[in-house]
Amino acid sequence: xxxxxxxxxxxxxxxxxxxxxxxxxxxxxxxxxxxxxxxxxxxxxxxxxxxxxxxxxxxxxxxxxxxxxxxxxxxxxxxxxxxxxxxxxxxxxxxxxxxxxxxxxxxxxxxxxxxxxxxxxxxxxxxxxxxxxxxxxxxxxxxxxxxxxxxxxxxxxxxxxx
Ligand code: HEC
Numbered sequence: 759x760x761x762x763x764x765x766x767x768x769x770x771x772x773x774x775x776x777x778x779x780x781x782x783x784x785x786x787x788x789x790x791x792x793x794x795x796x797x798x799x800x801x802x803x804x805x806x807x808x809x810x811x812x813x814x815x816x817x818x819x820x821x822x823x824x825x826x827x828x829x830x831x832x833x834x835x836x837x838x839x840x841x842x843x844x845x846x847x848x849x850x851x852x853x854x855x856x857x858x859x860x861x862x863x864x865x866x867x868x869x870x871x872x873x874x875x876x877x878x879x880x881x882x883x884x885x886x887x888x889x890x891x892x893x894x895x896x897x898x899x900x901x902x903x904x905x906x907x908x909x910x911x912x913x914x915x916x917x918x919x920x
Pocket of ligand 1: 809861876877907
């Protein structure tokens, strides 16, 4: 009888410590282990698809956000009218900046010099547009939009569009 009760005590102890390990394991699994490799990403879109699918539509949201329109009523000022409309401009700027990260992925990196430099310039102008949208700064949108357009032209001048 004595041996049986010892076995029982030992197995209960093992069971409890087992639960302890499971809990400790679950806790450490939640915090991303240091030094773990980033998940593998696989580029899919061509540069042309990124231009037509992300860069162009988002650039146009920024270009068209602030300005004037001449109609029968005279010259009308155009600008985002509320938080939602400003957020839409900020979203477009943020997506445009991220498209720069896509241009710096895998074999989209045409070369290690001007391609990287020009993509970064393009992203910097996108960041200025994002800041202006977050600050609801109309003049900031106009000036970032102009410089953004220059950054497109600079890259297209060197890496010919087909
Ligand atoms: C870092 C370089 C780079 C920047 C910056 C850049 N582009 Fe491009 N873009 C290209 C290249 C390269 C092509 C040609 C892609 C192809 O035809 O394979 C292209 C092509 C295009 C096309 C033509 C797509 C087609 O169907 O032929 C449009 C439109 C375009 N870009 C818009 C823009 C706009 C708008 C901006 C700025 C807001 C911009 N791009 C910024 C490199 C760039």
